Amino acid sequence: MQNAQIERKTFITLAVIAIVLIIASSIIFSALKKAQGDAQIINALGRQRMLTQAMAKSALGYGMAKSEKENAKQQVLRLDSFITSMRAVFTDKVVRPAVASGVKLSISPDPGSLPFPATFTRFVNERFDKLSDAHVDIVAQTPINPRKTFKYPSDSAALAYLQAQPEGVYMSTFVRDGRLYQRFYTADRATLDACVSCHVKYQGPGIKPGDILGVRRFDIPFAREIALGQEILNANLDEYRQDEKIFSMTLQAVKSGGQYPLDLKLRKMGFLEKITDRQAQEKINEIEQQFAAFTRAVEQLSPGEVGSSGQRQAMKSVVSESNQLRKLSNDLVSIYTGIA
Numbered sequence: 001m002q003n004a005q006i007e008r009k010t011f012i013t014l015a016v017i018a019i020v021l022i023i024a025s026s027i028i029f030s031a032l033k034k035a036q037g038d039a040q041i042i043n044a045l046g047r048q049r050m051l052t053q054a055m056a057k058s059a060l061g062y063g064m065a066k067s068e069k070e071n072a073k074q075q076v077l078r079l080d081s082f083i084t085s086m087r088a089v090f091t092d093k094v095v096r097p098a099v100a101s102g103v104k105l106s107i108s109p110d111p112g113s114l115p116f117p118a119t120f121t122r123f124v125n126e127r128f129d130k131l132s133d134a135h136v137d138i139v140a141q142t143p144i145n146p147r148k149t150f151k152y153p154s155d156s157a158a159l160a161y162l163q164a165q166p167e168g169v170y171m172s173t174f175v176r177d178g179r180l181y182q183r184f185y186t187a188d189r190a191t192l193d194a195c196v197s198c199h200v201k202y203q204g205p206g207i208k209p210g211d212i213l214g215v216r217r218f219d220i221p222f223a224r225e226i227a228l229g230q231e232i233l234n235a236n237l238d239e240y241r242q243d244e245k246i247f248s249m250t251l252q253a254v255k256s257g258g259q260y261p262l263d264l265k266l267r268k269m270g271f272l273e274k275i276t277d278r279q280a281q282e283k284i285n286e287i288e289q290q291f292a293a294f295t296r297a298v299e300q301l302s303p304g305e306v307g308s309s310g311q312r313q314a315m316k317s318v319v320s321e322s323n324q325l326r327k328l329s330n331d332l333v334s335i336y337t338g339i340a
């Protein structure tokens, strides 16, 4: 009888100990699990802060590369207007009065004759080539001067492009003597009736006002470091877009709970619980709005004339909007570490 009582007591004691152990360990496990979840969220939020700076850095790198690339294009457009003006003035002030008084025009430097406006332009271009490391040439698919036919595959590609966009500038690149060049083309169009009437004499009928009589080709040296130069010319927003995606997915995950990228290459996904704290949720909304303002600033880097105040303004906004985004992202880390 006494033995049975001792057995019962022992059993109860053991059972109580077992229950206490089960409860204690489940408390410890759930605390550990929460700590793990908190650490994961803190890591993700810390990464958000870093991403604001990484996004700004790649967007600015793109903006700078784009400015450099477009600078040469602006130079070409100025040179192009200069050629047009020079040829027009030569035609108007020299050729017209000379022809009226019986002077002949010639394609070669004949004594007693004057060069055609295009011939004069060609002489100036040839002289310019000797003085400068840039080259200018005016060529055509079926030229009057047989030496001025198309030479490079880009010549025909440029013509096709300019036929669709006569006011545009076509750009390609090439490497010569260990140097990377930008090659630009503009259209040389029959803007005057005189272009048509004279060219018809040489090339036969079928030329109309507005037709492209040839293309102007401008070779402008860009870089001695070819790989670096190529990188600048091919700059894009890919790196930025990747970080942007990680940032917005992570923000969405802490807002509503869900999947987010674990690594910066978006190969592995993880899961985050929603942050339920009201103050944190308010901050997340603020970050969302600021993120939209920042992405708008980045999109402004793309269109518009580079070097213009618009482009500079866009670069400035990217910096200030990203700093503000960083500040808000930092606030969220502080709020979360306070409640975690």
Ligand code: HEC
Residues within 6 Å of the ligand: 105, 107, 108, 116, 117, 118, 119, 120, 122, 138, 139, 140, 142, 143, 144, 145, 146, 148, 188, 189, 190, 191, 192, 194, 195, 196, 198, 199, 213, 214, 215
């Ligand atoms: C008085 C005749 C005459 C007029 C006017 C004239 N051209 Fe020409 N053009 C020529 C001759 C001749 C050449 C060849 C010049 C050379 O290479 O020495 C030429 C060459 C050119 C070329 C280079 C390719 C080629 O055919 O050799 C282009 C492009 C061209 N002209 C466009 C124009 C345009 C645009 C106008 C009007 C703004 C114009 N030309 C007005 C006679 C003329």
